[in-house]
Amino acid sequence: MSSNMTDTPDETLIETGFEVEADRTHEQTDTEAILQSENLSVNYGDEQALDDVTIEIPENRVTAIIGPSGCGKSTFLRSINRMNDRIRSCAVDGELYFHGKNVYDDDVDPVALRRKIGQVFQAPNPFPKSIYDNVAYGLRIQGRDDEVDLDEAVERALRGAALWDEVSHQLDSSGLDLSGGQQQRLCIARAIATDPEVLLMDEPTSALDPVAASKIEDLIDELVEKYTVVIVTHNMQQAARISDKTAVFLTGGELVEYDDTATVFENPADSRVEDYITGKFG
Amino acid sequence: MSTETQSESGISGDDGLESAHEANRRIRRLLFGCAAVTVATTVAIFLVLFDNAASYFFGARVSEILFAGDAFERTVTFIEFFTGTRWAPDHSTPAHGVLPIVWGTLAITIGAGLVSIPIGTATALYLSEYASTETRNRLKPILEVLAGIPTIVYGYFAVSFLTPVVVDGIARHLVDPVGRGVHAVGTALPGSVEIRNAEVHFGDAVVAAGESMIGITVGRYSMLGGILVVGVMTIPMVSSISEDAMQAVPDELRNGAYALGATKYQVSTRIVLPAAVSGIFASYILALSRAIGETMAVTLGAGFNANLTANPFAEIMTMTAYLVSMARGTSAVGTVEYQSLFAVGLLLFLMTLTMNLLNDRLKQRFQEVYR
Amino acid sequence: MSLGRGEELFADIDLRREKLHNRAFHAILVAASLFGLVMLVLLILDVLWESYQGLTVFQIDLVQFLTQPSSSRAERAGFGASILASIWLMVLTAILAFFLAVGCALYLVEYAPRNRMTRLIEANLANLAGVPSIVYGLLVLALIVNDAGLGSVILAGAIALALLIVPIIIVASIEAIRAVPSGVRDGSYAMGATKWQTIRRVVLPQAMPGILTGTILALARAIGETAPLIMVGTMLHATRYPDGPFASFSAMPTQIYNWTYQADRMFNGLAALGIVVLLIFLVVLYVIAGYLRKQYEAEGTLTNV
Numbered sequence: 001m002s003s004n005m006t007d008t009p010d011e012t013l014i015e016t017g018f019e020v021e022a023d024r025t026h027e028q029t030d031t032e033a034i035l036q037s038e039n040l041s042v043n044y045g046d047e048q049a050l051d052d053v054t055i056e057i058p059e060n061r062v063t064a065i066i067g068p069s070g071c072g073k074s075t076f077l078r079s080i081n082r083m084n085d086r087i088r089s090c091a092v093d094g095e096l097y098f099h100g101k102n103v104y105d106d107d108v109d110p111v112a113l114r115r116k117i118g119q120v121f122q123a124p125n126p127f128p129k130s131i132y133d134n135v136a137y138g139l140r141i142q143g144r145d146d147e148v149d150l151d152e153a154v155e156r157a158l159r160g161a162a163l164w165d166e167v168s169h170q171l172d173s174s175g176l177d178l179s180g181g182q183q184q185r186l187c188i189a190r191a192i193a194t195d196p197e198v199l200l201m202d203e204p205t206s207a208l209d210p211v212a213a214s215k216i217e218d219l220i221d222e223l224v225e226k227y228t229v230v231i232v233t234h235n236m237q238q239a240a241r242i243s244d245k246t247a248v249f250l251t252g253g254e255l256v257e258y259d260d261t262a263t264v265f266e267n268p269a270d271s272r273v274e275d276y277i278t279g280k281f282g
Numbered sequence: 283m284s285t286e287t288q289s290e291s292g293i294s295g296d297d298g299l300e301s302a303h304e305a306n307r308r309i310r311r312l313l314f315g316c317a318a319v320t321v322a323t324t325v326a327i328f329l330v331l332f333d334n335a336a337s338y339f340f341g342a343r344v345s346e347i348l349f350a351g352d353a354f355e356r357t358v359t360f361i362e363f364f365t366g367t368r369w370a371p372d373h374s375t376p377a378h379g380v381l382p383i384v385w386g387t388l389a390i391t392i393g394a395g396l397v398s399i400p401i402g403t404a405t406a407l408y409l410s411e412y413a414s415t416e417t418r419n420r421l422k423p424i425l426e427v428l429a430g431i432p433t434i435v436y437g438y439f440a441v442s443f444l445t446p447v448v449v450d451g452i453a454r455h456l457v458d459p460v461g462r463g464v465h466a467v468g469t470a471l472p473g474s475v476e477i478r479n480a481e482v483h484f485g486d487a488v489v490a491a492g493e494s495m496i497g498i499t500v501g502r503y504s505m506l507g508g509i510l511v512v513g514v515m516t517i518p519m520v521s522s523i524s525e526d527a528m529q530a531v532p533d534e535l536r537n538g539a540y541a542l543g544a545t546k547y548q549v550s551t552r553i554v555l556p557a558a559v560s561g562i563f564a565s566y567i568l569a570l571s572r573a574i575g576e577t578m579a580v581t582l583g584a585g586f587n588a589n590l591t592a593n594p595f596a597e598i599m600t601m602t603a604y605l606v607s608m609a610r611g612t613s614a615v616g617t618v619e620y621q622s623l624f625a626v627g628l629l630l631f632l633m634t635l636t637m638n639l640l641n642d643r644l645k646q647r648f649q650e651v652y653r
Numbered sequence: 654m655s656l657g658r659g660e661e662l663f664a665d666i667d668l669r670r671e672k673l674h675n676r677a678f679h680a681i682l683v684a685a686s687l688f689g690l691v692m693l694v695l696l697i698l699d700v701l702w703e704s705y706q707g708l709t710v711f712q713i714d715l716v717q718f719l720t721q722p723s724s725s726r727a728e729r730a731g732f733g734a735s736i737l738a739s740i741w742l743m744v745l746t747a748i749l750a751f752f753l754a755v756g757c758a759l760y761l762v763e764y765a766p767r768n769r770m771t772r773l774i775e776a777n778l779a780n781l782a783g784v785p786s787i788v789y790g791l792l793v794l795a796l797i798v799n800d801a802g803l804g805s806v807i808l809a810g811a812i813a814l815a816l817l818i819v820p821i822i823i824v825a826s827i828e829a830i831r832a833v834p835s836g837v838r839d840g841s842y843a844m845g846a847t848k849w850q851t852i853r854r855v856v857l858p859q860a861m862p863g864i865l866t867g868t869i870l871a872l873a874r875a876i877g878e879t880a881p882l883i884m885v886g887t888m889l890h891a892t893r894y895p896d897g898p899f900a901s902f903s904a905m906p907t908q909i910y911n912w913t914y915q916a917d918r919m920f921n922g923l924a925a926l927g928i929v930v931l932l933i934f935l936v937v938l939y940v941i942a943g944y945l946r947k948q949y950e951a952e953g954t955l956t957n958v
Contacts, residue, residue: 083541088415101662112666115543125534128557138542141552143671187538194542306849310764316756317765317774320823323816324777327788330795404685412682421686428693430935432877434906435696435928438913442921443699514692521689545668547675568783575785577880578906582913602787602880609790609883615799623884627791631784638783642776 181212397513402520503585527561707922825867
């Protein structure tokens, strides 16, 4: 199975101290790229946040983006669904293809783009509405609440986010009454309710306790069957545990290494990445 | 021994230090006195209004009855006051029904709310959700200027522009487009005075002109004029406080909605408005409360005629306009007009107090949501 | 890019209706926002036009207007006595309100214990700010003008205006005093200063620009107030210059009101010119307040470094 793993896994395991789960590395036959960036640079005013990033992100895989804080990993995520448009000083240069269509083309409406690419944020941000309305929100604003059975869709999304059993009896209570981990899963349910193709996750577990975080990690494992997941994390163990591919950004918004997760953690090509992973840097 | 006592007195028994502490205590009492004055003001407002209002209903002030042993008699019954439909305490055949001027105040308040609430809320939404930083920085000071203009200037604006041009224009073109019988007097533009009605003077002639015509007469004052001017005045209160409430909505909520593919319109109406709702309502209450107590603009906009009418083109009188029309300073003490000032003033104070307390409740609620 | 679904990628999403909604909504919001601007422009143009009419059609002489007292005859009416009355009012109001307000603010920030009484004082401040200005006029009319027998004089008007703006100055002062960093206070206490010495020598000087800004803005509010003065009782026409706090008077706004109320169109021209003068006073006050604010904001950044 782990065809791409290095010849002496045990040795590298000791070296970096990371355990790459065997089953997470799937069959490393790469699926087709759903997202591709070419020479993507992002500037906030005079400050460069992303420097000439070229990357291909495979479909139905978990791609982790790691790096020290301020390395542009969140900026990269936000440039995929054009949430960067909301930041006034933000200027994007280069191309980002989604199914081969540059999302920065004039004829692409970011509103339409975001209906195909969902996002889960660092801190859980449920709307101050009922659990039901939170999940139904996306379908409602997209005008799809007539086409689908809303109750059924809400249940499906909540089950998909592994939250149904916990909240099925209290769908009318406020989303804000849930615990932090539940709120984050509610946000995941909200994002998958509209059935997007890609799910962007920006440090989704950083605000949660370890138990809640591991529930989210298990959930990501299941989500990748249906969705392409791009997850930003500052937690390298997490990246090693859950991702198929790992991209390492270093300060200045430079993509220094991108490969199968096992390779990146066990046999990184770039010495800076090795330093970062082993904690000598960052 | 001696050194010990010396050092002791050096720390606590020093005369200079003692006097410094004494000064400190005196200052503390003085400052507390200042703070107490503010509470005393509220108490004084209530007591003085109550005391003097009593003379309107009972022929003597509470203080006179209690301390000077004055006899009291029922002069105006509460039933007449609260249910009578004619208000003319100073008339030769007096009537003491407060309803017409309470109606005047309510009509202006509700009407002004219909102007300032939608426009103020829309302005706040524009500033908070749609406008670029540059536009925002340009528009906000303009609203501040609008809020800083004295009410007497708004009153002048009502008399010289809003009523003769806007209200009259509405009467002519929208309500009575054929032009039969619409008749305006007191217009601000000298040219049009001559064209329309060179001979008409204010006062009695207005009534005469109005009666002789069939249709709508827009006089020097009108309910609609008062509504418009108070509406314009209260826009900045609604917009600035509502905008603060909208800005307090965490940006994560907006991001959450935008990431689901919401349009700005959807984020504004379905996320920002509901989340800021109690702060927005607080701004409405504040604006309405301001409209209730508003005096100069409303007096010069709506006029001095205590009419119980729903006709927006008719002259009406608010409670505050009544107070202004009866103000005579020292000369009027003991007259019914003077006594009635306090009865109306007390009612006005209680109305605004209710609104203020309501506003406090809403504000607290809003703060609770985001703590 | 072999896998391109290209142009049809978003074909299943029809945003036309939503975009139309969004654009219509945007247009409505812009129109509403412009409404206030349009009204402001109309108001200013109206006042300027009427002033111009007064100067040309009715040939109001500016020198006479600015120097003469008012008169029941429009041709002889001036604004000078009202201007002076307003200046008297401002000075007296400032003196009365300033010490009371700063004293109250100091008590609330520096001394007040966290108890019922303090909460009552604070809640009451919010309430006072919402009391209609005309009610303050009624209070002074009954208590000061008639019961105390002061009469309808400038001092009585100043008391009404002072009561009106005290809550405004208190709120500004509290903010300014709270903004003084606690390290500065601690430094003074460490030198053995008593609380009052610390306040007087350290806290107040640092907070003073902010307090003064708040006071000037409150005076800008007071100078345009009309209703409380009318309740206190003003002359229909300010026919003579006030010679002190105990003179009867008609200040700028009340004189403007009485002119506006008159039917004679020349009086309306006078009122418009009066408004121009009043607005000039306001602008000067705002400019001073803005200058002060800039000063202490600049200082603030220096001390914070």
